[in-house]
Amino acid sequence: MRRNPRELSLLQRSTSRRTLLVGGLQLAFAGGLALRMRYLQIDQADQFRLLAEENRINIRLIPPARGKIFDRNGNVLAQNSPSYRIVIVREDAGDVDQVLQHLSELIPLDQEELDRALTEMRRSPPFLPVTLADQRGWDDISKVAVNAPALPGITPEVGLTRIYPRGADFAHVIGYVGPVSDYDLSKLEDPEPVLRIPRFQIGKVGLEAKREEMLRGKAGAKRVEVNATGRVMRELDRREGQPGADLQLTLDAELQNYVQARLGSESASAVVLDCETGDLRAIVSAPSFDPNLFVRGISVADYSKLTEDPHRPLSSKSVQGVYPPGSTFKVITALAALEEGIIGPTDTVYCPGYLEVSGRRFHCWRRGGHGHVDLETSLKQSCDVYYYDLAMKVGIDKISAMAQRFGIGVRHDLPMSAVARGLAPNRDWKQRVHGQEWLIGDTANASIGQGYMLASPLQLSVMTARVATGRSVTPRLIKSIDGIEQPSGAGEAMELNPVNLRMLRKGMYAVSNDRRGTAYGSRIIEDAFRMAGKTGTSQVRNITAAERASGVVRNEDLPWERRDHALFVCFAPYDKPKYAVSVVIEHGGGGSSVAAPVARDIMLQALYGDTPPLTAYPAKDRSRVKELQDRLRRERLRRDEEESGRA
Structure with a gap:
C-alpha cells in the first residue's frame, strides 16, 4: 500500500526527532563517562596511585635488639642470644x-x-x-x-631472646622479660606498633621493666611485596632499627655472688653501699630464683614451688621488705637527742631492767638491767632503758624528723620493683591514718625501732652511710647509659654537729671492738679495716607479763615464723669509711649472733675486693670461712668453664 506524500513527511519528521533524542542521550552519556574518566585519571591520579601502592606493598616492623646490661667491671648480666x-x-x-x-x-x-x-x-x-x-x-x-x-x-x-648468664644472682635487681600480654597492652594508652609483634619481649619486673623504653630501642621496618591475599612475595628494602641502650650498673658481680652464697638458704637480704659515691655494690635477696625460667615460660610446677615457699623467693626483700629496725634505730634516737642538746657524752641513765611509763613497764632486753649507762655504753651493750628515757625527753616528732633525714620513711629513687617507703611515724601520721592520738608508749617503742617504725634493708644501709660520712649519701644503681656516666650519689654535708657524729661513731666502734660490745665476736681483726656497727633484734610477737615472769621462750624453741628478726648495720674502715652494709635475716633470732657474722664476712669481701686472708677473721670463724671460700672458688671455676663452653 502506497503512502501519500503527507504521511511520508510526518513519518520522516517523527523519525528524525527520535534519532536526535537517542543521539543526544548517547552523547550525554559518553560525555559523562569522559568527564568521569578525566576525574579519575587526572584529578584523582595521585590518590589512586597511593591506594594501588598500599595494596601492593606492606610495611613490616623489624624488632630492635634489646640493650645489654653489665656490672661495673664489664661482666655481662643480661644479653641477647640467638633463639x-x-x-x-x-x-x-x-x-x-x-x-x-x-x-x-x-x-x-x-x-x-x-x-x-x-x-x-x-x-x-x-x-x-x-x-x-x-x-x-x-x-x-x-x-x-x-x-x-x-x-x-x-x-x-x-x-x-633474653638470657641472664648470672642466673639467680641478679634476679631481684634486673628482673626478667616476657612476651607482651593483653594485660600489658591494656596498661598503655597508645601502645607502640612494635609491641604487637608476636612473642615480642618486654620487661616484666625489676630494672627490665623500670627502664623498658630505654632498653627496648626503636623498631626498624622493611617493605615487602605481597599478593592480593597478603602473602609475602619478596622483600624490597629494609631500614634497621635502633638498638636499645646498654646499661652499666654499679653492682659488682663477684661480690653479689658472694653475698648470695653467704646468705644461703636463709630468708634474708643484704645491701652493700659505697659511702664515697652512693654506688650500690651488692643488693641481694635470698632465696632467689632463676629468671631464665620466666623468659622461656615457667612451668606450673616450677611456679608453684616458688609461690608456696615460706621464704618467698620471688620477693625483693632488700627494697620491698620493711621490718622494725630494732636496736639499729638507736643511733637515730641518740642523734636526735644529741642535736637537741638533751644529752652529753658523759650523761648517764640508770637502767634497772625496765622503765615505768604511764603505769606500764617497758623492759630492757637484759632482765637485771645495765646500771648507770652513758651514750657509748648504751650503744655498746644496746641498753633499751637509756633510749626509752631519751625518747621521753626528745619526743616522737623530732625522732621522726631525724629518721627521715637519714633515709627512713623515704622512697629512694631506684629502678627496681616495689621500692618501699618504710615508715617514720609521728603524731600527725597516727591521727591521719588510724584516727587515734599518739601515746607516750608509742614513743617508747619507736625509740628502740619497734612499734610502728619500719625500714627496709636499703634504707638501713643509707642510714649507716650517712652516719659514717655526715653527708646525704643517695643510693645509685645505674653507673652509665651507653657509656655516659650518671650523676653521683655522694651527697652534700648534712649540717649536723660533727662532734655529735663522732660520739655516735665511737659508740658504734665499741659495739664491734670492745670486749663487752654486742658484736665483739664478729669483729674484723685487721687493724686497717676495723669496723663500727650496731646490732638489732626486732620482735614479731608480744611477750606477755606471764611469760616474762616464768621466763621468755627462747627463739630456737619457737616456730620459725614467730622468731625475732636479726639485724646488723656497719661501716668500715672506721677511720675512713668506704662501705656501709646492712643485713636482715628474717626470723633469724639475735642480731649479734646471726646477722653480725654475715655482715662482717660481706664487709671483708667488699674491702679486699677478692678472697680475704683468714687472718682478718677471729680464730673461731676461720675454719667455717675457709670452707665457704673453697666452695665459692669451685663454683666460680665451674661457671667460668660453662661460659667458655658457650663462647
Whole structure:
C-alpha cells in the first residue's frame, strides 16, 4: 500500500526527532563517562596511585635488639642470644594434623606449647607464620631442615631472646622479660606498633621493666611485596632499627655472688653501699630464683614451688621488705637527742631492767638491767632503758624528723620493683591514718625501732652511710647509659654537729671492738679495716607479763615464723669509711649472733675486693670461712668453664 506524500513527511519528521533524542542521550552519556574518566585519571591520579601502592606493598616492623646490661667491671648480666624456633604457615602445610604428626616423630613437641600454637593458628590468617616450638637446639633445627621436603609449611627460624648468664644472682635487681600480654597492652594508652609483634619481649619486673623504653630501642621496618591475599612475595628494602641502650650498673658481680652464697638458704637480704659515691655494690635477696625460667615460660610446677615457699623467693626483700629496725634505730634516737642538746657524752641513765611509763613497764632486753649507762655504753651493750628515757625527753616528732633525714620513711629513687617507703611515724601520721592520738608508749617503742617504725634493708644501709660520712649519701644503681656516666650519689654535708657524729661513731666502734660490745665476736681483726656497727633484734610477737615472769621462750624453741628478726648495720674502715652494709635475716633470732657474722664476712669481701686472708677473721670463724671460700672458688671455676663452653 502506497503512502501519500503527507504521511511520508510526518513519518520522516517523527523519525528524525527520535534519532536526535537517542543521539543526544548517547552523547550525554559518553560525555559523562569522559568527564568521569578525566576525574579519575587526572584529578584523582595521585590518590589512586597511593591506594594501588598500599595494596601492593606492606610495611613490616623489624624488632630492635634489646640493650645489654653489665656490672661495673664489664661482666655481662643480661644479653641477647640467638633463639632457634620452628614455625608453621597453615595454608602451605595442607593437612596440618598430618604435618604435625610427622614433625613430632622427628623432634619432641611440648603439648602445652603445641595447644597454644593451634589456638593461635585458628585466630590468625592462614598465610601468617605461627611458632610451634621455641628455644630449640641446633640438633632439632638441623633435623627439620634436612626433612624440609616432607614437612610442607614448616620452617626453622632464628631470632633473639633474653638470657641472664648470672642466673639467680641478679634476679631481684634486673628482673626478667616476657612476651607482651593483653594485660600489658591494656596498661598503655597508645601502645607502640612494635609491641604487637608476636612473642615480642618486654620487661616484666625489676630494672627490665623500670627502664623498658630505654632498653627496648626503636623498631626498624622493611617493605615487602605481597599478593592480593597478603602473602609475602619478596622483600624490597629494609631500614634497621635502633638498638636499645646498654646499661652499666654499679653492682659488682663477684661480690653479689658472694653475698648470695653467704646468705644461703636463709630468708634474708643484704645491701652493700659505697659511702664515697652512693654506688650500690651488692643488693641481694635470698632465696632467689632463676629468671631464665620466666623468659622461656615457667612451668606450673616450677611456679608453684616458688609461690608456696615460706621464704618467698620471688620477693625483693632488700627494697620491698620493711621490718622494725630494732636496736639499729638507736643511733637515730641518740642523734636526735644529741642535736637537741638533751644529752652529753658523759650523761648517764640508770637502767634497772625496765622503765615505768604511764603505769606500764617497758623492759630492757637484759632482765637485771645495765646500771648507770652513758651514750657509748648504751650503744655498746644496746641498753633499751637509756633510749626509752631519751625518747621521753626528745619526743616522737623530732625522732621522726631525724629518721627521715637519714633515709627512713623515704622512697629512694631506684629502678627496681616495689621500692618501699618504710615508715617514720609521728603524731600527725597516727591521727591521719588510724584516727587515734599518739601515746607516750608509742614513743617508747619507736625509740628502740619497734612499734610502728619500719625500714627496709636499703634504707638501713643509707642510714649507716650517712652516719659514717655526715653527708646525704643517695643510693645509685645505674653507673652509665651507653657509656655516659650518671650523676653521683655522694651527697652534700648534712649540717649536723660533727662532734655529735663522732660520739655516735665511737659508740658504734665499741659495739664491734670492745670486749663487752654486742658484736665483739664478729669483729674484723685487721687493724686497717676495723669496723663500727650496731646490732638489732626486732620482735614479731608480744611477750606477755606471764611469760616474762616464768621466763621468755627462747627463739630456737619457737616456730620459725614467730622468731625475732636479726639485724646488723656497719661501716668500715672506721677511720675512713668506704662501705656501709646492712643485713636482715628474717626470723633469724639475735642480731649479734646471726646477722653480725654475715655482715662482717660481706664487709671483708667488699674491702679486699677478692678472697680475704683468714687472718682478718677471729680464730673461731676461720675454719667455717675457709670452707665457704673453697666452695665459692669451685663454683666460680665451674661457671667460668660453662661460659667458655658457650663462647
